[in-house]
Amino acid sequence: MMVVGLHRSSRLVIDAEAIRYNVRTEIERLDQQSELFAVIKANGYGHGITKVAQFTKEAGATGFCVAILDEALELREAGFEEPILVLGITEVKWAKLAADHDISLTVGDLEWLKTASQLIGDKQQLKVHLALDTGMGRIGFQSEEAFQEAASYLENTAKFNFEGVFTHFATADEKDKKYFDLQVNRFHSFMKRLVKRPKYVHVSNTATSLWHAACNGNMIRFGVGIYGMNPSGRALNPPYDLKPAMSLESEISFSKLLKKGRSVSYGATYTASEDQYIGTIPIGYADGYERRLQGFHVLIDGQFCEIVGRVCMDQLMVRMPKLYPVGTKVILAGRSGNQAISMTDIAEYAGTINYEITCGFTERLPRTYNHEYIEK
Ligand SMILES: *Cc1c(COP(=O)(O)O)cnc(C)c1O
Numbered sequence: 001m002m003v004v005g006l007h008r009s010s011r012l013v014i015d016a017e018a019i020r021y022n023v024r025t026e027i028e029r030l031d032q033q034s035e036l037f038a039v040i041k042a043n044g045y046g047h048g049i050t051k052v053a054q055f056t057k058e059a060g061a062t063g064f065c066v067a068i069l070d071e072a073l074e075l076r077e078a079g080f081e082e083p084i085l086v087l088g089i090t091e092v093k094w095a096k097l098a099a100d101h102d103i104s105l106t107v108g109d110l111e112w113l114k115t116a117s118q119l120i121g122d123k124q125q126l127k128v129h130l131a132l133d134t135g136m137g138r139i140g141f142q143s144e145e146a147f148q149e150a151a152s153y154l155e156n157t158a159k160f161n162f163e164g165v166f167t168h169f170a171t172a173d174e175k176d177k178k179y180f181d182l183q184v185n186r187f188h189s190f191m192k193r194l195v196k197r198p199k200y201v202h203v204s205n206t207a208t209s210l211w212h213a214a215c216n217g218n219m220i221r222f223g224v225g226i227y228g229m230n231p232s233g234r235a236l237n238p239p240y241d242l243k244p245a246m247s248l249e250s251e252i253s254f255s256k257l258l259k260k261g262r263s264v265s266y267g268a269t270y271t272a273s274e275d276q277y278i279g280t281i282p283i284g285y286a287d288g289y290e291r292r293l294q295g296f297h298v299l300i301d302g303q304f305c306e307i308v309g310r311v312c313m314d315q316l317m318v319r320m321p322k323l324y325p326v327g328t329k330v331i332l333a334g335r336s337g338n339q340a341i342s343m344t345d346i347a348e349y350a351g352t353i354n355y356e357i358t359c360g361f362t363e364r365l366p367r368t369y370n371h372e373y374i375e376k
Helices: 016-029 041-045 049-058 069-077 092-100 110-119 144-155 178-191 206-211 343-350 354-360
Strands: 011-014 035-039 063-066 084-089 104-107 126-132 160-167 200-202 219-222 246-251 254-258 276-281 297-300 303-308 316-320 329-336 339-341 367-369
Touching: 016 035, 016 049, 016 219, 035 049, 041 049, 041 354, 049 063, 049 069, 063 069, 069 084, 069 092, 092 104, 092 110, 092 126, 104 160, 110 144, 110 160, 126 144, 126 178, 144 160, 144 178, 160 178, 200 219, 206 219, 276 329, 297 316, 297 339, 343 354
Parallel strands: 011 367, 035 063, 035 219, 063 084, 084 104, 104 126, 126 160, 160 200
Antiparallel strands: 011 246, 246 329, 254 276, 276 316, 297 303, 297 329, 303 316, 329 339
């Protein structure tokens, strides 16, 4: 485990109420009989898995989705008794462990089920969701015949509870609907093979539920929206304003006047064209604040300050409009005065998506909740 920086001012501040608001607002848009499962894989997209589990549950989420079995076990360990679905493929050797903890697994082939049936105890039942590959090309059944065979195997085998069937869309966050519609059609044709529908039929990630709600089925896998981020970046507008849940804050650790002609950081890539005020901030790429962000900006006192010179592993430098003293608050993501920096802003500059930014913040950054951090 990476050492957590508790004696350093850099920290992620997570707004529980923003998370609850996003989940509540999404649930209000759903049909009465539909459920929202909170997708909290990868440490809740960097926000803290058990905290996000708690906040989303308070807001009405009735289940959780994770990517790997360990994340599901972590939730059970923390005392959550809601349904938990592992979205990725779990090695079949862990089928019994999943059944022991009442964790639902995703299955994409009949062989897996046959092997699992040998491992699960006689009085046990493993809950499974069959994944359909309608065009994501990642996991799941590609042929309707193979799917039908697996479904009837499940119906006739007491060791399994056929709890769900689902697919995942590759382009739900795009304006062009052609590929999306192709996947919907394939899904419908898969579903015609079922004699009996399982408890959960689900197809929607955040983007699908925001922009194609008619497809939703009776459960949605709501992920990035929990955290107040737009899955499309800026391509599409959500039907309501998502509230960003995560801010990244720090303080100036060193402050100085840099004389004209002096340079900053590795490679001396930045040279002051005049006398300038430079602030150092104790955060760097080892915290997940990427090196590619040289030339981007932070907020100090409601003003954008450019990151000058290379971002180091643990520190970076910014040009300030005046000599702000050590201890001055710095916002790397979030709001300051009338200005804001979103995870999408950071992602666009870094050439990636907002998801990768929040997932990329490392353990060295403490996560604090609802401004419980004591301000100086
Ligand atoms: C991660 C994931 C989701 C959640 O996606 P968001 O875009 O964050 O809403 C839903 N379904 C599957 C299968 C996933 O892997």
